[in-house]
Amino acid sequence: MEKLQEILDSVSNFVWGPVMLVLLVGTGIFLTIRLRFLPWRNLPSALKMVFSPESRKTDKGEGDISPFSALMTALAGTIGTGNIVGVATAMITGGPGALVWMWIAAAFGISTKYAECTLAIKYRETNSKGEMCGGPMYTIKNAFKHKKPAIVLAGAFAVFTVLASFGIGNMSQANSISSSLNDTFSIPNWITGVVLAILTGVIIFGGIKSISKVSSVLVPVMAVFYIVFGLIVIFSNYKNIPAGLGTIWSMAFGGKAVAGGIAGTITASVMDSIRYGVSRGVFSNEAGLGSAAITASSVTTDSHVKQGYINMCGTFIDTIIVCSITGLAIASSGLLGTTDANGKLLDGASLTLAAFESVLGKPGAIVVSIGILLFAWSTILGWEYQGEKALEFLFKNRTICYIYRIVFAVMVYFGSVAALDIAWSFSDIANGLMAIPNLICLLALSGKLAKDTKAYQKVLNEEKAKKTKS
Numbered sequence: 001m002e003k004l005q006e007i008l009d010s011v012s013n014f015v016w017g018p019v020m021l022v023l024l025v026g027t028g029i030f031l032t033i034r035l036r037f038l039p040w041r042n043l044p045s046a047l048k049m050v051f052s053p054e055s056r057k058t059d060k061g062e063g064d065i066s067p068f069s070a071l072m073t074a075l076a077g078t079i080g081t082g083n084i085v086g087v088a089t090a091m092i093t094g095g096p097g098a099l100v101w102m103w104i105a106a107a108f109g110i111s112t113k114y115a116e117c118t119l120a121i122k123y124r125e126t127n128s129k130g131e132m133c134g135g136p137m138y139t140i141k142n143a144f145k146h147k148k149p150a151i152v153l154a155g156a157f158a159v160f161t162v163l164a165s166f167g168i169g170n171m172s173q174a175n176s177i178s179s180s181l182n183d184t185f186s187i188p189n190w191i192t193g194v195v196l197a198i199l200t201g202v203i204i205f206g207g208i209k210s211i212s213k214v215s216s217v218l219v220p221v222m223a224v225f226y227i228v229f230g231l232i233v234i235f236s237n238y239k240n241i242p243a244g245l246g247t248i249w250s251m252a253f254g255g256k257a258v259a260g261g262i263a264g265t266i267t268a269s270v271m272d273s274i275r276y277g278v279s280r281g282v283f284s285n286e287a288g289l290g291s292a293a294i295t296a297s298s299v300t301t302d303s304h305v306k307q308g309y310i311n312m313c314g315t316f317i318d319t320i321i322v323c324s325i326t327g328l329a330i331a332s333s334g335l336l337g338t339t340d341a342n343g344k345l346l347d348g349a350s351l352t353l354a355a356f357e358s359v360l361g362k363p364g365a366i367v368v369s370i371g372i373l374l375f376a377w378s379t380i381l382g383w384e385y386q387g388e389k390a391l392e393f394l395f396k397n398r399t400i401c402y403i404y405r406i407v408f409a410v411m412v413y414f415g416s417v418a419a420l421d422i423a424w425s426f427s428d429i430a431n432g433l434m435a436i437p438n439l440i441c442l443l444a445l446s447g448k449l450a451k452d453t454k455a456y457q458k459v460l461n462e463e464k465a466k467k468t469k470s
Contacts (some may be wrong), residue, residue, distance in 0.1 A: 008425035015432035021278045024288040027439050028108030031115050034446050035453050039111045039312055042460070046309040047316070055310065063300030064132050067310050069212035070299035074117075074292040075314045076215040077169065077382025079223065079322060080375050081176045081349075082284035084368065087326040088351040091336055094276030096244070097252030099327040101277025102284075106319035109287030113315045115442050115449055118308030119143070120293035121301065122452070127392065131208070134297020135386075136290035136438040137161075137393045143445055154393070157290065157437040161390035163430035164291075169383025170408060171415025173376035178416035180349065184369040193416030196377065201409035204384045208298050211381050218381075222374035223322060229356065229367045230325035236359040237332035244331035252277075285318040289431065290438035294386040305456035330355045384408050 032039065049055055055068040065073070090098040116136065123142040124134030137154040144150035178192040203210050234241065252273050286292060292314060301307040330336050333355035339345050346354050349372065356364030387408065388401050442449075 012425055012428045015429050016279055020432060023439055024282050024435060025105055025108055025278055027288060027442055028112040031446060032108055032111040034450050035111060038453055038457060039114045042309055046313050049310055050313050058300040061300055061302035064208050064298045065212040067299055067301060067307055069216045070296055071310055071314055072219040073212045073215040073382055074295040074311060075219050076378035077291060077386060078286050078314060078318050080173055080379035081372060083322045083375060084326055084352050084372055085348045086280045086284055087323050088330060089348050090276045090280035091330055092347045094272045095251045096248040096331055097273035098277035099248050100252035101274050102281035102319055102323055105278040105281035106285055106315055109285055109315045110312050112287040114308045114312035116290050116293040116438060117296040117311035118304050119445055119449060120297045121304035121307050124297040132298045133389055135294035135389060136441050140441050153437040157434055158390040158393045160430040160434040162387050165383045165387025166411055168431045170380055170411050173379045174412045174415030177373050177376045180369045180372040184365050189417045193413040196416060197409050197413040200380055200412050203381060204405050208385055211385050218378050226371045227325050230329050233329040233356055233359045234332050240332045240334055248331055281319055284323055285315040287315050288439060289434045291386050294389050305452055326352055333358050
């Protein structure tokens with residue numbers, strides 16, 4: 001078993017290595033330029049659309065849920081333990097400068113997320129129950145002229161998605177929840193597992209409408225909750241903010257090899273900052289992996305481009321806002337690079353927890369634990385839908401999808417009580433491999449995407465002109 005774990009770890013490191021990161025960020029750069037920076041230029045208006053009353057309505061076009069619900073359900077799948085644990089790990093292994101590279105990767109990831117969601121909505125289908133089905137697998141199947149290679153690519157994406165849904169979208173999240181609740185509140189893992197499995201089962205058996213209703217409440221509440229307490233930690237350490245930001249920027253672009261003072265003692269090269277910042281950023285917001293496009297396809301909309309703009313806000317919220325709160329809270333706390341009472345380097349959840357505790361005391365640990373609980377559970381719900389739709393694409397059989405729901409809920413329990421490292425490694429590899437068919441799809445269809453984006457920009461310009469006159 002140890003030998004198998006070593007092999008899987010090696011494969012995972014290769015899949016998530018420099019080549020994949022270059023492909024992911026490189027595709028984002030290419031799309032940003034090909035789209036004439038319109039995703040960036042339209043981000044402010046897109047954020048306004050997200051929080052407008054119209055985004056909660058389902059009276060325009062066809063679909064299953066509102067634009068706001070579609071975004072929140074997609075965010076449920078991306079905002080997870082990576083926003084708390086992943087950021088801390090990146091700042092330890094890649095130095096404080098990794099946070100800057102998370103921002104850079106997210107900036108170009110906005111264009112990637114826009115592209116995959118826009119295309120998924122354009123090429124989606126309706127199943128026998130009248131529900132919308134979409135995502136990179138349907139985009140590849142319906143948009144590519146050469147059908148045999150298209151079916152292979154689409155099928156590969158769907159298989160990888162199903163595998164990833166059980167690991168990164170299920171067991172790893174459940175394990176993070178049970179471990180956190182056990183450490184903070186001494187709740188036995190099996191109790192957490194039973195409760196989580198039952199709650200998950202009840203919600204996912206209601207389908208996308210049930211999942212979206214929960215996500216539309218859970219995601220905004222958990223985000224605001226975490227952001228508010230994170231800002232309290234940051235501004236309570238306001239004297240450390242200038243030094244913390246200085247260290248972050250200097251280590252991101254080759255200032256110092258060792259961060260000291262406010263950042264503790266962390267040795268990291270610029271390449272370490274780039275590698276771990278980009279990888280953790282992509283791991284958090286999933287731009288380029290294609291997972292969010294599956295959820296985006298369920299939306300009720302009369303414009304695939306408009307909804308693409310709304311869904312790209314997910315990357316901004318996930319990384320630029322939520323991950324930044326964690327990163328700045330750690331950087332301003334002065335605990336980065338320090339050790340605990342046992343002489344062990346503070347890392348992952350323990351580092352974020354210590355940063356919050358430094359200002360809030362014991363309630364700080366409770367805040368982080370609740371954050372992990374809500375973030376991770378929302379990820380479980382979001383990924384169930386994505387995995388189910390991928391399975392439906394492969395088998396076109398609703399019975400299999402219902403069986404999947406049962407198995408998925410049961411695996412939540414097993415993830416809570418067991419350290420299934422091998423299963424997680426498999427899913428980690430599958431999660432990374434999802435990107436390959438998706439990126440091929442985005443690059444191949446970038447011309448059509450640019451044409452649709454340019455056409456919709458004329459509509460936006462006309463709307464702005466009318467508002468200006470009135």
